[in-house]
Amino acid sequence: MTLSPANEALAAEIIGWFPRPRSALIPLLHLAQAQDGYLTDEAMRRVGELVGATPAEVKGTAGFYEMFRFEPVGTYLVNVCTNISCLLWGGEELLEHACESLDVEVGGTTDDGMFTVEEAECIAACTEAPCLQVNYRYRGRVTPADFDQLIEDLRAGRTGIAGHGVLAQVRQSIPAERLAGVFPPEQAREAPVWLARNGADG
Amino acid sequence: MGTPSATGGYPAPLPDRSAGAGYLQHAPGYVLNDGPKLVTGRFVHEDSFTLERSVATGGYEGLRAALEMTPAAVHDEVRAATLLGRGGAGFPAGVKWGFLPPGKRPYYLVVNGDESEPGTYKDRLLMERDPHQLIEGCLIACYALGLQQCFLYVRGEMALAQERIAAALNDAYAAGYVGRGICGSDFSVDIVMAWGAGAYIVGEETALIESLEGRRGMPRLKPPYFPAAVGLYGQPTIVNNVETLSNLPWLMVNGSDAYKGHGSESSPGTRMFAVSGHLRRPGVYEVEHGVTTFRELIYGDNFCRGIREGHELKMFIPGGGSAPWFFEDHLDLPLEARPVGAAGSMLGSGAIVIMDDTTDAVRAAWRVVKFFARESCGKCTPCREGTTWLEQILRRILDGEGRPSDIDLLLDIGDNISPGPYPVAAHDGSEAVPFPPRQTTICPLGPSAVAPVVSTIRRFRHEYEAKITRRDPIPIEVVPVGASQ
Ligand SMILES: Cc1cc2nc3c(=O)[nH]c(=O)nc-3n(C[C@H](O)[C@H](O)[C@H](O)COP(=O)(O)O)c2cc1C
Ligand code: SF4
Ligand code: FES
Numbered sequence: 136m137t138l139s140p141a142n143e144a145l146a147a148e149i150i151g152w153f154p155r156p157r158s159a160l161i162p163l164l165h166l167a168q169a170q171d172g173y174l175t176d177e178a179m180r181r182v183g184e185l186v187g188a189t190p191a192e193v194k195g196t197a198g199f200y201e202m203f204r205f206e207p208v209g210t211y212l213v214n215v216c217t218n219i220s221c222l223l224w225g226g227e228e229l230l231e232h233a234c235e236s237l238d239v240e241v242g243g244t245t246d247d248g249m250f251t252v253e254e255a256e257c258i259a260a261c262t263e264a265p266c267l268q269v270n271y272r273y274r275g276r277v278t279p280a281d282f283d284q285l286i287e288d289l290r291a292g293r294t295g296i297a298g299h300g301v302l303a304q305v306r307q308s309i310p311a312e313r314l315a316g317v318f319p320p321e322q323a324r325e326a327p328v329w330l331a332r333n334g335a336d337g
Numbered sequence: 338m339g340t341p342s343a344t345g346g347y348p349a350p351l352p353d354r355s356a357g358a359g360y361l362q363h364a365p366g367y368v369l370n371d372g373p374k375l376v377t378g379r380f381v382h383e384d385s386f387t388l389e390r391s392v393a394t395g396g397y398e399g400l401r402a403a404l405e406m407t408p409a410a411v412h413d414e415v416r417a418a419t420l421l422g423r424g425g426a427g428f429p430a431g432v433k434w435g436f437l438p439p440g441k442r443p444y445y446l447v448v449n450g451d452e453s454e455p456g457t458y459k460d461r462l463l464m465e466r467d468p469h470q471l472i473e474g475c476l477i478a479c480y481a482l483g484l485q486q487c488f489l490y491v492r493g494e495m496a497l498a499q500e501r502i503a504a505a506l507n508d509a510y511a512a513g514y515v516g517r518g519i520c521g522s523d524f525s526v527d528i529v530m531a532w533g534a535g536a537y538i539v540g541e542e543t544a545l546i547e548s549l550e551g552r553r554g555m556p557r558l559k560p561p562y563f564p565a566a567v568g569l570y571g572q573p574t575i576v577n578n579v580e581t582l583s584n585l586p587w588l589m590v591n592g593s594d595a596y597k598g599h600g601s602e603s604s605p606g607t608r609m610f611a612v613s614g615h616l617r618r619p620g621v622y623e624v625e626h627g628v629t630t631f632r633e634l635i636y637g638d639n640f641c642r643g644i645r646e647g648h649e650l651k652m653f654i655p656g657g658g659s660a661p662w663f664f665e666d667h668l669d670l671p672l673e674a675r676p677v678g679a680a681g682s683m684l685g686s687g688a689i690v691i692m693d694d695t696t697d698a699v700r701a702a703w704r705v706v707k708f709f710a711r712e713s714c715g716k717c718t719p720c721r722e723g724t725t726w727l728e729q730i731l732r733r734i735l736d737g738e739g740r741p742s743d744i745d746l747l748l749d750i751g752d753n754i755s756p757g758p759y760p761v762a763a764h765d766g767s768e769a770v771p772f773p774p775r776q777t778t779i780c781p782l783g784p785s786a787v788a789p790v791v792s793t794i795r796r797f798r799h800e801y802e803a804k805i806t807r808r809d810p811i812p813i814e815v816v817p818v819g820a821s822q
Contacts, residue, residue, distance in 0.1 A: 152529045154486065155570060160551030161534055165493075186551060199553040199714075200534030202493045214494075218455045219658065220613035220690050222704050256537065256708055257455040257658070258494055261613035261688070262366040262620050271496040275365055303499035307506050307530050313516035315485060315525035320570045323443040323485065329524045330408055330483040 137177040142166055145306070146185055152309065154319050156186045164197055168300040173204040204299075209244045209251035211289050212299045214268045217254050220261035224276075229265045230254055232279045237286070249290065251299075272296050358618060364466055366458060366611075368620035370639045373599050375587045375607045376580065377623045379467050386501045388508040391469035397514055399586030403477045404522055411481035411589070418593035419605050420585075421626075423459075424449055424540075424578030425657070425686045427674045434482055436565035437573045445574045446478055446487040447549060447564075448582060451533050451540040453492055455658030455708055456688030458611035459621055460579035464491065464498035467583070468505035472515065472528060474582030477589055479526040482575065486527055488549055493533040502530050537712035541780050542576040544714070555714045556780040580609055580687075601627025604673045608684075610634065614653070614691035617642040627673035631655065631663070634672065635691060648693040652796070656685025658705050659785035662792035682788075698797040699804060702789040703731035709786035720783030723754040727786055739805035744798065747790050753777065755784035 138146060145166060150159045163185060167178035174197060176190075183193040197203040215233055217226040230241065233252050237245050244251040260266040263275025267282075272294075274285060288294050297304070359368040363383045379385040379394055391397070403411045416431030437444055448471070452460040463471060475487050489506075491499050506528060509515040517525045531549055538544050539554035546569050548554035561567050568574020584606060588596050597605040604627035611621045612634060618641050624634065634640045635650070644650050655663045661682040663670075670676050677684050692701060710724040727750055730743050740746075751757075755774040774784035794801060 152527065155550070157551035158531070158549055161532055161548065165532055165534065188551065196551065196553055197534075199555075200493070200536050202535035217704070218708055219654070219701060219704050220456055222701070223614050223690075223692060223696065255494075256711065257453060257457070259452050259458045259461045259492075260366060261456050261458050261611055261690070264613060264619075268494065271494050273365070273497075302493070302496040302532070303503050305500045305504045305507070307503040309510055309516065309527070313510045313513075315517045315527045317486065317527060320443055320572050326442060327483050327485055327525070329480070329522065332523065 136171055136175055137181045138167065139170060142170055146182075148308065150185060152314075152317055154317055154323075157188060158186075160186050160188060160193070160196060161200070164193075164203055165300075165302060168203060169302065170300070172210075172298060172300045173207050207248070208299055210249050210298050211269050211296065212251050212253065212271075214253045214255035214258065214271075216256070216258050216260070216264070216266050216268075218257040218261075220257070221264040221266060224264035226265040229267070229277060229279070229282065232282060233267075236279075236283060250286070269294070270296050270299050271302060360620065364462060366621050367462055367466075368618065368622055368640075370622055372623065372625060372639070373607055374623055375596075375599065376463065376470065376583045376609065377466075378587075379470065380462075385466050386468055386505065388469060388505065388512060391467070395590065396469050396586075397473055397520075399589035400473050400476050400480075400514070401520065402589045403480050404520060404524060408481045408483060411477060414588065414593050415481065415585070418588050418596040419603070420581065420588065420596075421604060421606075421674070422578055423580035423584075423608065423687065425454070425659070425683075427684065430577060430581055433563065433565060433577075434478070434575060436563050437482060437575065438566065441573050442483075443486065443572055444482060444484050445569045445572060446475060446482070446484050447542075447545060447569060447574055447576045448475060448487065448489040448579060449540060449542065449545060449576055450489060450491040450495075450498070450579045451537075451545060452495075452579070452686075453537045453540055454686045454688060455705060456611060456613055456654060456690045457657050457686040458613070459609035459687055461492075461495055461498055462609075462621055463579050463583050464495065465501050468498075468502045469509065470583050470586055471502075471579055472505060472509055474585035475528055476515065476519065476526065477585040478575070478577065478582060480524055484526060484575075486529075488529055488531050488569075490531045490533060490539075490545055490549060493535050499530065499532065506530060536714075537708075538714045538780070538782060541782070544780070545576060546574060553714075555716045556782075558779060600625050601671070601673055603627065603675060608672070608687055610672070610687045610689055612641050612689045612691065614689075615645045615648060615693035615696070616691050617645055619691075624672060627671055629672050630669050631672065631689070632668040634689070635668070641691075644691065644693050648695060650691065651694045651696050652692050652698070652701075652793075654688070654690040654692075654705075654789075656683045657688040658708060659683075659781065659788065660685045661788040662796075664796060698793040698800045699731060700735055702793040703728065703735055705789040706731055706786050709782060713782060713786075717778045717783070719754045720778045720786075723750050723783060724786045726750050727790055731790070734801060734804050737804065739801075741805060743805060744794060744801055748794065751787040751791055755787045 150156050163182045179193045215230040266275045384390045420430045422428045536554050539548045541556045543557035544554040564574040600606050607623050608626045613619045636643045707728045710728040713720045713724045715721045776784045
């Protein structure tokens with residue numbers, strides 16, 4: 136799907152915050168992924184049009200970043216950290232347990248399309264090892280029993296975690312009258328007034 | 338089951354983190370210990386991330402103090418405080434700010450919130466628990482440097498941090514702390530949150546800038562060494578870490594003399610350390626910079642309270658996955674850049690990983706190397722190929738397929754990424770890994786992958802050898818002359 140009217144409006148707003156439209160590429164790709172759960176070709180083409188990049192440039196850039204998906208993944212992406220601190224407290228064993236109990240390989244999705252299990256690199260919760268993220272929401276010091284309970288809760292819709300692609304539930308928005316003003320660099324050569332007031336450099 | 342940790346099996350029981358052990362239930366991982374709190378002071382409040390709580394506890398007072406001063410005086414104050422960068426390199430912020438070339442406007446401020454170095458866990462807490470403090474820090478920097486545009490780049494995987502920062506920015510804009518005419522003055526700046534999308538290398542400052550320009554996050558060729566010369570859109574740009582900027586509000590309220598009243602002379606203030614691994618009380622601690630030793634931090638009652646029951650220290654990583662490893666003989670070093678550097682490693686990103694006597698040195702090194710192999714951006718050959726080979730060779734040693742020549746091969750590959758001297762014979766542990774590393778690569782990621790390999794071969798060569806000699810000789814397939822392929 137291409138971008139919905141609501142997302143078109145959001146995209147226009149986001150582009151307006153950057154001195155060059157291309158800087159909005161990653162934020163807009165996240166927007167597209169939140170909409171569809173992954174990046175469709177249509178959405179990528181539209182994002183490219185909006186920021187002035189060819190479809191190849193968009194895909195080439197998106198492909199560099201691990202979070203962007205070009206095919207549907209499970210409703211819940213379960214990222215189990217196995218990096219060093221988690222390794223020390225059984226991160227690999229937790230990943231193994233996750234794969235066994237959901238009957239998938241690492242990177243695989245369950246038949247019902249509910250869960251995709253991935254091996255994650257350090258997610259900055261090392262003191263809470265072994266830890267994991269479900270759609271980028273944390274769970275720490277996870278035992279196999281905790282994991283099974285989590286899966287049960289997710290299946291029953293008891294966690295409040297949104298489907299894959301949705302990150303922050305609150306978006307930045309800047310009222311037009313509060314915006315200081317965004318200009319391309321070539322139109323912003325002047326020293327700002329508060330410096331001039333203090334007689335500093337130009 | 339039952340055998341603990343990196344030797345296999347699920348470890349039990351997990352360390353206790355009930356209330357009373359110093360852990361705050363609402364800030365998982367953070368431990369409230371005794372000592373000055375310059376950046377985590379607000380963490381005790383469950384609603385520390387709201388504008389109301391922030392303002393009720395002195396939030397934006399630092400900004401008001403700065404606005405009373407000239408921009409140059411604010412810069413001088415930061416310079417006088419010797420505020421060291423907390424992102425890894427430890428470069429003084431005041432000096433870095435001074436590199437902006439006069440007259441080449443506009444300048445930009447980019448906040449590095451991409452925290453992904455293995456073991457590192459502090460910027461996320463600061464963004465989740467006190468986003469207004471970070472925003473205030475950005476404002477102080479922008480005021481001092483005459484900047485009208487700031488980008489706050491948050492790691493893609495940190496959904497809650499993004500949520501808290503977005504909400505905080507919305508509130509701060511509405512309350513007149515950010516945007517046009519801040520606090521009724523003529524100071525105006527826009528702060529915009531940007532996202533990463535899962536790539537460790539984007540934490541490197543020039544890669545971060547590429548990513549902010551909407552491209553693949555690959556480091557730029559150096560020189561110029563600092564984005565202060567050529568950065569975002571080719572303009573002078575300051576890149577600072579989240580924790581670095583979070584220090585500014587306290588500094589502006591209390592002044593550089595008070596700031597230097599904490600920590601040591603060359604490393605003033607406090608620093609957040611994430612101490613993880615086989616500990617009784619792993620956690621994120623705000624620690625006085627430069628004066629506390631590794632031993633106090635690991636064993637002290639005020640800190641981690643020692644290695645978990647029944648075990649002893651085997652080795653530790655003093656400064657994140659990129660740092661060469663330390664051993665028992667390094668415990669009495671202070672948490673200060675210079676002595677740690679002289680001993681051959683770095684404090685880096687403030688991540689300390691403790692490994693006890695159950696840890697398989699080869700497996701631990703392999704895991705860190707695997708990380709770098711996976712995260713190499715592929716721009717330069719020694720790193721792209723070298724990290725991959727290091728990982729594969731370590732994997733085959735672990736799988737019992739190691740070859741007798743593999744140890745030399747590992748060191749040789751290491752030498753191609755980060756030229757020695759790696760005296761191959763020195764495996765008594767007496768010599769340090771050369772640091773800072775020399776590099777054949779564009780950025781320090783490649784050499785980072787060499788550090789754990791050389792560190793462990795130096796000290797635990799016998800563990801490598803034990804794994805290698807246990808395997809059967811490799812069958813050599815003889816291809817008859819003239820046989821087709
Ligand atoms: C491979 C690599 C990864 C890095 N990752 C981070 C990071 O995640 N966060 C960070 O603040 N700095 C990171 N840095 C350091 C930055 O390049 C830069 O030095 C730092 O953001 C400057 O901020 P400071 O002076 O306030 O420390 C990384 C450096 C390298 C070489
Ligand atoms: S050293 Fe590695 S990560 Fe850094 S630029 Fe070269 S290939 Fe990329
Ligand atoms: S190593 Fe698992 S979160 Fe850091």
